[in-house]
Amino acid sequence: MNAADLGLPVDVPSTALFTDQYELTMLQAALRAGTADRRSVFEVFTRRLPEGRRYGVLAGVGRVLDAVENFRFDPAVLGFLRERGIVDEPTLEWLAGYRFSGDVWGYPEGEVYFPGSPVLRVEGSFAECVLLETVILSILNHDSAIAAAASRMSAAAGGRRLIEMGARRTHELAAVAAARAAYVGGFEATSDLAAGFRYGIPTVGTSAHAFTLLHDSERDAFRAQVDTLGRGTTLLVDTYDVAEAVRTAVEIAGPELGAVRIDSGDLLLVAHRVRAQLDELGARETKIVVTSDLDEYAIASLAAAPVDAYGVGTQLVTGSGHPTCSMVYKLVARAASADPKAPLVPVAKKSLGGKASVGGRKWAARRRDAAGVAEAEVVGTGPVPEALAGDQLLVELVKGGEVVAREPLETARARHIAARAALPMSAMQLSRGEPVLPTEYV
Known part of the structure; x- marks a missing residue:
């Protein structure tokens, strides 16, 4: 039994300032450029597991849902932003009415993941999605570690x-x-x-x-x-x-x-x-x-x-x-214009040093052998192969700005135990090694 079960008050302060300043300055520039309303898809993933780790564990999803729900720019927060001159008045007016109205899909809490796994997908306008980057990464990187x-x-x-x-x-x-x-x-x-x-x-x-x-x-x-x-x-x-x-x-x-x-x-x-x-x-x-x-x-x-x-x-x-999982939050697709019917265009960062990303709105599934043991993490942007249709990993978490997938912590804990048990036995080895499952892009 927790505080909510007892009918006791639990602090739910605004999470809007759990962010980096450049999220707001990007918003201001996008509003002025007329690109802020472009439909966008952001994904959270890690390019690699911490050295020696065979699998990752996704934790903090429930806290992310709380943070998104409480991401509000109340008068005190707006006053701080105005006093510091962080953004201009038109941007402050836009922030005053901010409510995330998009969709969030992701791996359910307790699930295991691997390099490239799209553990969270956030969809909506660029403006409303970009503001959530820092708080989402802060929670998932800490809790998953x-x-x-x-x-x-x-x-x-x-x-x-x-x-x-x-x-x-x-x-x-x-x-x-x-x-x-x-x-x-x-x-x-x-x-x-x-x-x-x-x-x-x-x-x-x-x-x-x-x-x-x-x-x-x-x-x-x-x-x-x-x-x-x-x-x-x-x-x-x-x-x-x-x-x-x-x-x-x-x-x-x-x-x-x-x-x-x-x-x-x-x-x-x-x-x-x-x-x-x-x-x-x-x-x-x-x-x-x-x-x-x-x-x-x-x-x-x-x-x-x-x-x-x-x-x-x-x-x-x-x-x-390993106090962090090095997860990142990247724009992987955006509409060609602010027209709600405009098609999504895959986008991806291309850079040196192993920091490139794969563009496109992705699905993920875990392929298993005849005994039910996982053998690969399969990630794709096109149609899901029929053979993997029943093994998809992403579930709907937020629909139209409303949280639709809250669950007891016990459920996440039981899910993790089951997910870990379905991995190859070598996943339990503490010796250094590569991820126990390869990630295949299709």
Whole structure:
């Protein structure tokens, strides 16, 4: 249950200034040139995956829909633009009535993608579409980077529970978005209460080392926590001596102790020792949670350890070394004139350095083998081949300016798990390699 479910107010400020100045100066020039009303098609895609990544994960679609819906130039925003002289009065008048009235198609949230995948397609007049570039890229680049890292960690965890706990390692608002993206990518809970409030993500948390240090003894700290939170709580056992702490924890909570958390040391060795000690003390159902600067490689290295859950912070909220997906928002087609019936003309950037793009309004489909395993990402501008008609990836998200595809976050999370499972097994490898699927243009 989230804030909206409870009937509580959730801030929905204007997103209109989450943009770059040149979006508005382009608008002003296009209005003056008479080209602003030309029907246009923009697409979001990435030319390459981050080094070593086998697939990407699209996250943030729900947040994009919110941002488009709340992209409004209210009096305060218009006053700022006027005071700074950023655009002229005719442009300010146009912005005062801005409402996106176009269409948006895209990959549904949680879907995987590859180089060239048209993960989002925005259609409308040039003027109304160009303004959305920065906020869309800001959301998708951040959230998809976090979701990709989360997915790799989820695959490495092999079904063990994953807890997002990186709020203290990033900007406070980015932390909320990161928790949401991590949940899409396979994490089960977050420590961040704002993420739980806004998005309904399960939240967890018990105590830190400071709580143990506050008390005169570790025994006093454990007793206070158990008395307050119950025997099923998780006790942090590495403040002083781990073996002594485990013994004390079981003495106080009994075999019903929910879990112990280990936050330092050789996690593989300590986990084995703690598991043996818990079993010897009769706490066979007590779980072991490990934290301490984990990433997908550390999680994979603990596959043989008797660990039940992982808490991940810094590496997750920074994309595990890749904090962006390098997605771009490019004009790929525009009408020959402002006439609503004018045909669309494919356009594309042609430049050196691997930054060229492919023109034309695109569709995308995923070709599968006889066993249902994905074997190629197929992208085209002409008719969709009959054999791929049932495997198209883009869905309608916004129609005539109205959002038509909102869905529960659980749906996106389940979609990602299913999409990842349909990839070749090599997608789960953490070793460096090329994208697991080729992108074919037809």
